[in-house]
Amino acid sequence: MLIKLFTLYVYLQTALCGCGPDIRNSDFERMRANYKVKVEKLGRMDKRIKESSGLARATDSTFYTNPDSGLPAELYEFNLNGELLQTIALPIPNQDWEDLAQDQNGNLYIGDFGNNSNQRRDLKVYRLQEKTMQVTDTLQFSFADQAEFPPPRKDKHYDLEAFFYHRDSLYLFTKSWAARPVTQLYKLPVAGNRQALPPVARLQLKSPVTAADISPDTAAYALLGYGRLYLFEPENGTIDLQGKRYCLPLGRTGQAEAILFLEPGQLLITNEKGKVYRVTYQPR
Numbered sequence: 001m002l003i004k005l006f007t008l009y010v011y012l013q014t015a016l017c018g019c020g021p022d023i024r025n026s027d028f029e030r031m032r033a034n035y036k037v038k039v040e041k042l043g044r045m046d047k048r049i050k051e052s053s054g055l056a057r058a059t060d061s062t063f064y065t066n067p068d069s070g071l072p073a074e075l076y077e078f079n080l081n082g083e084l085l086q087t088i089a090l091p092i093p094n095q096d097w098e099d100l101a102q103d104q105n106g107n108l109y110i111g112d113f114g115n116n117s118n119q120r121r122d123l124k125v126y127r128l129q130e131k132t133m134q135v136t137d138t139l140q141f142s143f144a145d146q147a148e149f150p151p152p153r154k155d156k157h158y159d160l161e162a163f164f165y166h167r168d169s170l171y172l173f174t175k176s177w178a179a180r181p182v183t184q185l186y187k188l189p190v191a192g193n194r195q196a197l198p199p200v201a202r203l204q205l206k207s208p209v210t211a212a213d214i215s216p217d218t219a220a221y222a223l224l225g226y227g228r229l230y231l232f233e234p235e236n237g238t239i240d241l242q243g244k245r246y247c248l249p250l251g252r253t254g255q256a257e258a259i260l261f262l263e264p265g266q267l268l269i270t271n272e273k274g275k276v277y278r279v280t281y282q283p284r
Helices: 002-015 020-026
Strands: 035-044 054-057 062-066 074-079 084-089 097-102 107-112 123-129 134-143 159-166 169-175 182-189 195-197 199-204 209-214 221-225 228-233 244-249 256-263 266-271 275-283
Touching: 020 199, 020 244, 054 107, 054 209, 054 256, 062 097, 107 159, 134 182, 159 221, 169 209, 182 195, 221 256
Parallel strands: 054 097, 097 159, 134 195, 159 209, 209 256
Antiparallel strands: 035 275, 054 062, 062 074, 074 084, 097 107, 107 123, 123 134, 159 169, 169 182, 182 199, 209 221, 221 228, 228 244, 256 266, 266 275
């Protein structure tokens, strides 16, 4: 029953995915008013890729994706045609993997921090050396502002499915289950452990946030929601949910939960059914 209700919730979010509420409540602009945008379906992943919850680059033309809770602790390497190139078993548990991130030093980060019920006290990020896929560190953290496990429904802002690496830190964007969703931003330095993170910023969004990535030139970062893409242009390179921000309806992408910049102005998106999309945008 819960799965059916959640499927209905996602359907309604994507079917009614206009950006009006985000424009009214949080000063978003319509992306198509400022950019020429193209959304195209590239194909579907091999059925052996059980789920696509996060994305990272493997080579110039291939990508890693990961399943989330209840599925094997594996990464899948695939190409833009959705072909499975290899399955990589990892020696770490998959309690609830949600997203992937990378730095410029050959490290891959796996976010084991899914927290639908807002009750977890063991949130963590695994750092792996990409060449060997060996774990080199486990970054454990908590939200300094969370006092109840779980909090009341109106304060259920502590699920987590989205992050990216930027300047020696991981930027975490929470997924809200409250009636009025907000995303809260936290900064996790990659040097250190068992950190209690204070919130950096928060912003009311119509859709819960399911994935995030930053452009290779760091001029923009994107948050993915059910039926929506949120694009931010940070001021002075500061990640704080401020600056110019745009909303793009993406109703056709369904339960999309993974996003990756292919290059500045071009994004790869996958959904839990294995469909692969590319979003291209350029200034008008």
